[in-house]
Amino acid sequence: MKFPARGLYAITQTDHKAPDMVIAEVEAAIRGGAAVVQYRDKNPVDALTLARELVKVCHRHQVPLLVNDDLDLAIKAGADGVHLGKDDGHIREARKKLGAAAIIGISCYDSLDRALEAQAHGATYAAFGRFFPSGTKPLAAPARLETLRQAKQTLSIPIVAIGGILPENGAELLAAGADLLAVIGGIFDREPEASARAYQRLFDRR
Ligand SMILES: Cc1ncc(COP(=O)(O)OP(=O)(O)O)c(N)n1
Ligand SMILES: Cc1ncsc1CCOP(=O)(O)O
Numbered sequence: 001m002k003f004p005a006r007g008l009y010a011i012t013q014t015d016h017k018a019p020d021m022v023i024a025e026v027e028a029a030i031r032g033g034a035a036v037v038q039y040r041d042k043n044p045v046d047a048l049t050l051a052r053e054l055v056k057v058c059h060r061h062q063v064p065l066l067v068n069d070d071l072d073l074a075i076k077a078g079a080d081g082v083h084l085g086k087d088d089g090h091i092r093e094a095r096k097k098l099g100a101a102a103i104i105g106i107s108c109y110d111s112l113d114r115a116l117e118a119q120a121h122g123a124t125y126a127a128f129g130r131f132f133p134s135g136t137k138p139l140a141a142p143a144r145l146e147t148l149r150q151a152k153q154t155l156s157i158p159i160v161a162i163g164g165i166l167p168e169n170g171a172e173l174l175a176a177g178a179d180l181l182a183v184i185g186g187i188f189d190r191e192p193e194a195s196a197r198a199y200q201r202l203f204d205r206r
């Protein structure tokens, strides 16, 4: 399945939630307009079962499902790809194991150099952030709007922004060059369908 050129990128909120709840919330976010979903789970109980269920629900709606951090889980679950940060293994191995059609996203934090390297290695998209303080990841290092502007001038792959993004502050990231907004709390701390729809309006306006 293809990675979207723009839109809302929903990332699961799994802590203290039953798998059925995670699945129902993801489906609600998709109904609200989420164009891609990432399964991110830092305290998994049965990650393979949940990942497989998420693949099913996403594919029913023609939405790609990526797995965070874990290449082997992505392969076993039949996911569309993987998201890798600086501690999660190299894109070269991921590309080799997943194949040419897979989606591979790379965290670039505030580094355009890292993004250029990822792009040269065949990354599908580059993610920058965090742009605003994040309740989900309070220790995430800040990134600058200027980096997004430079990324827009330099990269040919889609640009994802992440970190504390709300419907109220997302427009400035899109104006600076982000193509997709990656969101956890802003969707799943609230009512997911209505929240996703609120982000959707930022894209409809452009
Ligand atoms: C779309 C997207 N962007 C950035 C991240 C962060 O990845 P990483 O730095 O590896 O941190 P963790 O998410 O693993 O805590 C992401 N997951 N998704
Ligand atoms: C995984 C990650 N990486 C940087 S910030 C962040 C968390 C994003 O979650 P939220 O949208 O709730 O700030």
Ligand SMILES: [Mg+2]
Pocket: 068, 069, 083, 084, 085, 086, 087, 088
């Ligand atoms: Mg990671």
